[in-house]
Amino acid sequence: MIKQYTTPIIALLVLVAGFSLHSCSDVLNQAPDGKITLEEVFQDDEKVAAYLNSCYLYIPAEGKNYFFWMRGPVDWSDEAWDTDAEAESWITSGQLYSGNVSASSHFNTQWAENGNGNYWVRMWTAIRKCSVFLANIDEATVKSEANRSRWKAEAHLLRAYYYSILLRFFGCPLPIMDEPKGYADDFSGTERSSYYDVVQFIIQDCNAALSSPELPWRITSGHEAYRFTKAVAEGIKSRMSLYAASPLYNEGGNYWEEAYQVSKSALSNLLANGYALYDKVNYSSWNNNPDVHLPNDGAKLFNEYFCNNMGFETNPTDKETIYQTSAGQDWIMTEGIGAVMGYKSGSCPSQEIVDCFETIDGQPILDLAKPYLDEVTHLKPNFNPNNTLYDEQNPYENRDPRFYASIYYNGSLRTCYWIFDETTESVENYPAKKGYRTRVVATWEGEPQTGRHPTTRKATRTGYFLRKFLHPNSGQEVVTAAHARAKVLRLGEVYLNLAEAAAEAGHTQEAYNAVNTIRRRVGMPDLPQGLSKDQLILRIRNERRVELAFEAHRYFDVRRWHKPNEDLEKTDRWITAAKITRNDDGTYTYNRGPVSRERLCYQNKFLWFPIPMNDVNIMLALTGENWQNPGW
């Protein structure tokens, strides 16, 4: 009997053994899938370069890529009102305007796009990567010592840049991480640094970068596009030393002289290395093109500067831009009056920013020391009595050329493909069919296409549309022109940094020189000599507001200029609109009014973003100290 079983039993046992027990450990070992160790990275020339390459990936795109195609700090300042605040009220601006943010629920951690947002996590990740690179680069296997020197310089500079972003948004509850930390380290002894010390650390990193003979001043080949240069180091130093000296951050110290020296040497080094203001019209799209509807070369060059990408060549057309972010800025159809596809207006320039543009004779419109008699609600402008050119009922005549390059206003013209047929209500434009044509941008109350509307996403909230970054050729039926990439560091800013620091430090003539250089390039007259220090500083601040409008400076500037006994009520609470009535005789009556409600984000806690609640709780548990920014 047994015999007849033997064969199948043995067969089955072999089968069982074969598929189950044979080489147990082998079958459970993971097949190679390309994972490597950190040690291996720094033992290979190409992987070392690859590691540095990854350190670059954390640079925020800025521009209009904050979230859902919006301009972030531009919309959070008194420069503009975001139409998404009503249309998509649960995201960034809507949350902020209604004060609907807290340490555990903040748009910055909820909505992130293109590296804009979630800075607390993103920047610390980036900083650690740079520190890891710097800790390993000296011993790493690198074939060319020139590369080693340049790469090391770039890592220092990237770390400086990332720290500067943290400082701008979070103020200074920051530790300095000069060496990479392990996640399992003991953090109980961690100490907060002062703002000044962090800026010194940033400057050290910049100086380390500048000391490398291999780091170039300018990227001269498209292959190396968007890599950091010595110019970036100078730009960061200039900006952050200015911040450190500013009232909010100086902690009673006077660092203006230091800031002045840093910006002075930054400017001279930049000029010596081929950087220069963009000072003439270069492109045929602007030059002699009636369809750009700009009154003079000052306006044209200013508009075209922002609408074109910098070139990476030895002698580029644009010598002003120090750093432009690499991320694309998407199609213009998603923003402003260029929203020919009907998407949204986004940032609508405020009446406040419009009031800042002087008349062509160099006179401010308002008294800069007290621009509004009702300082909070801004409905009663305090006009500059010396200004004779400004007409309240004809307000857009005779203005600074940069006004025309930056803003579409009631009565301005735009030639593009308009996607709608005009109706009888569009008095200025009726009759006209959908198509390529010149249209009067009419923003009076009730204008059906470009008039003000309180909630519609594509309408203007303020009576103005943003123009500064809008290419005149963008109005094709099938949109092909993208926004130029965001210029986040440019020589113009360094001039203004210098002007401010010099004025504050008492180097009056150098302050005049710097600010006048900026004014001359667009054809504005010099500032009058003999201003008092305070007057000069007010004029320089106003110049900064006009020149750097919508470039995400204002939000940070009003904060660093902040005085301890005040809150942000004068600037950030009420934003006004031009409420324009079209009279039967075809004339317009200009009034001012609030855009809608007050913004509930003017208390002092809004000086900084809150640190995400979890991290604050962890740090409290570890160090016994509250690391949260005040008020959150």
Add this chain to the structure above:
Amino acid sequence: MKKRFPLHSGKRLMFLILCLYSFGVFAQNVTVRGLVSDTQGEPLIGVTVRIEGTSQGTITGMDGRYVLANTPSDATLLFSYVGTKPQAVKVNGRTTINITLVEDVEMLEDVVVVAYGVQKKVAVTGAISSVSTDELRVSSSASIANALAGRVAGLTSMQRAGGRPGADDATMYLRGAATLNGVTPLILIDGVPRDNIRTIDVNEVESISVLKDASATSVFGVRGANGVLIITTKRGKVGKPELSVNVTQSYSRLTREPDMPGSVEYMHLRNQALVNDGFEPAFTPEVIAKFENPLAGLDPNDPDYEEKAALRKWMYPDNDWYDILIARWSPQTNVNANMSGGTDKITYFLNVGYLHQGGNMKTLSEDILKYDPSFKLDRYTFRSNVDYNVTKWLSAYLNLGTYIEKVNMPNPGVMYGGDRNWLVRDMLYQAQAILPISPGPLTIAGFGVPANKPLDPTYLTSGHYADRSPVMIMNWYGYNLDTRSNLNSSFGLNFKLDAITEGLELRGMISYDARGNSMTRGNMRQTDYQAFVDPETDELTFSVHELHQDNFWMSYGQGSRYNMNLQGQLLYNRAFGKHSVAGMLRAERDYWDSGGAAIPFNVLGMAGRATYDFDSRYFAEVDFGYNGSEQFAPVKRFGFFPSASVGWVISNESFLLDNPLITFLKLRGSYGKVGNDQQGGYRFLYQDDIRVGGGFSGSLAAGKGINEGLLGNKVITWETANKYNVGVDFSIATDITGQVDFFKEHRSDILLQRASIPVWQGTPLNYIPRVNMGEVENRGYEIELGYNKQVTRDLFLQFKGQFSYNRNKRLNVDEVPRDDTYAYKYRGTGYPLGQNWGYVIDWDQDGGYWTEETLADPDRVTYAFGTPIPGDFVYKDLNGDGIVDDKDQAPIGVGHIPRYSFGASFSAHWKGFDAYIFFQGLAKFNSTFAHQGTYETVLRGTYFPYHKQSWTKERWEKGEKITYPALHSQTTVNHRTNSFFVFDRDLVRLKNFEIGYTLPKNSLKVLGVSDMRLFFNGQNVLTWSPKFRPYHLDPENDDSIGYPQTTIFSFGTNIKF
């Protein structure tokens, strides 16, 4: 329990009478007749009568009588029948033998499918429930997993993700949840882990067993901690071929539909919301008047009056877009035929099924579109299970189960990432958000545009918001056809090794599953239009919204995957007098390819079982699983998971043996360890995930970068569940049966992401090594009750009910405590999984709402996140610092996993009629629904019924019922997660009912039909969810704009030949 009146006589055994020809073997052969009845004198149908020592026999007929020819006069007849004690009767020359069979309580439920085998019910010491497929067949669900809802104690099956055809997967919790990671039970189909429970045809299934405690599941080792579902398919039985045909036609609609406001009501609500926010009203009285009376100003005597009136009504409509977009009754067809039978050598079960399921979206006809974008599913299932007895000691079997499924829907290519669910969500969302004042959905003639072209009604919805129109999404972008095919195959050999030692058996099986899927997509881009109505001039203008060339192109995609399973098993089963022992030892290897771009998975394991039974009174069982998973580092690769259990059948003790009241009583207890290797989709967590990837600049490392991902934990291991279970099985008299189980589980070593490390150290928290730190405790109980009563000869009543409770608590989640200024120091530790946190509304202060008076109080609390207006929620300042902020958040509700799950069915048979009704419920679970589907602020306002009684000053002063805070046009303080929006989802459904009629047998004999039954049934007929505030939503669906559940009515027939 169809022992007396087998309505579905699928289990009836029919032995072929092979020996009718054996004349002359015995000299004295007689024909024996008789009646077999039960103790109450009722005739028993289908009793097997066999001559001992031969295969000769018969069964009793409809009247309980049998005839057995050629019976040796000295033979012994064996009478056997399910649920009774077998009897042996000597013929002794008699020609009439009437006998009474006595019920055998032990045999009531014959056998139970357990892990890798079957056990007699009486011997089971673990916690196991099973469900018969007859019950599931009443369900119209396309997936068995959904049909299981409420039918098994301890198993919660929910359609959290909704019911889109082809994507109606159930979320299953067995005894709730006890881990932060995957909670899905292991599902075995014919002994192999398989994931096609959604598609298996209920007609193929013999039984479903649910294994709950450690004793039942420890043999599964690292895969068993979440419990196990074992699906066993049908096999053929010796007997003449039986053909069964089932045809069902059904109609389905969504269980809940929002009652959207009409045009005039909408405009008033919207105005109110805008005014509350400080805006001008959007609709002037003149515009509202246009919609109230669109025909105003028309002259009835005008010869063109009719035409003009129609146009006005089109321009100032009162559209119910839900009605325009959602189909009310869509058809579903289910056809199935199966055949089974066999001889001593070969038995077979063959099944073929076809299911057609229509969708509930109204797409345009193929005549207009030239293609069909409708939602529909067609599924063809085939199965062939064949057993072959090669010799007396060797048998072989081959199981082949396949399906082909075609799921058609509109083209999702226009959605972000081509997401199919997004498409459905977008459609439902838009169906709610398009305004009733928007004309559409097609253009009309006479205004310079072609007629019946797509019109974008979102134009008015969102102003100039160029989003996708649902009419476009549903119809005009093309279609998508997903085809999936699947083969489950297993080949096995069973050797009976009685020759070595009696009761020894060796089994081997190899399984191969293959799956393929392909996508055929017709892409279309079509111009659509917008309408602009000017209420001042009554002018209508059209313009192009999106201009496209009407081109059509195809795209394709495909993928495949496989699963191999190999297993060998040695079994021993033998009785020695009063001692019975059984043992099992097995080895298994699994490897599969997940279909994604991933390395194949590998699992290796052994398992064993030993049981001992003394005199059917004392039972003991020891089980173990020993598995290795490649997920873990070599040092931590293999785990050993033992369990032990005991049982005592008290009713077999002499003092209870003949007790008429307590007819059966058993106590059970078990303890053991089981593992869970589900790690949230991560693999190889013991290794650092550092790879070469993409970088920033092409000038560095040729564009390469180094991606630093999740860091490895060298000692990563599986979760361990320590499970305790005690249970009682009982029968009272002859009618009532029951089972009660209590369980407790301590899950430790749960893999989690650290939460006590600061972000600024620089390694992103989600890349910090996962650690085995988590601990969760889970406890609960289950009760099953049954009642069966043959009231009269014609009337049979049955009740089945189950009630389950589970409650989990997180003991450690690596949480850092908050400081003392917080109302609650922890938000995870000590709370159940999925606990919601939010602001607590003070319902005692003016009903929960601010008024002008209370807002004017200078000492009132302020909100850190905005300023309330009258009618906004009053939140409690729990820490008493005068400011409502994060620190005042409190636990709300009990988490999203239902604590209670219950079901109860009643059935009755009377003569040819039968009726069945089944209620199912879930209780104690909460979820937040935010924004779309619940808020009033969406786009230009969506107003569901509970918004219509929002807080207004007038309503408040009059003391009217208020169901919602003041309306807003934007998200405000009200829309923070709070005790209003954390909804209580308790629900009870009339899940199924069925009325059937079985035709008298004689009436159909001429057609060759042995059995024919007609039925009418319903599914999800009624749903009660009294505490669920957004009553327009189905409380079972997690997604407020997901594809909802459906109510289905069906009629059909089962025919047996």
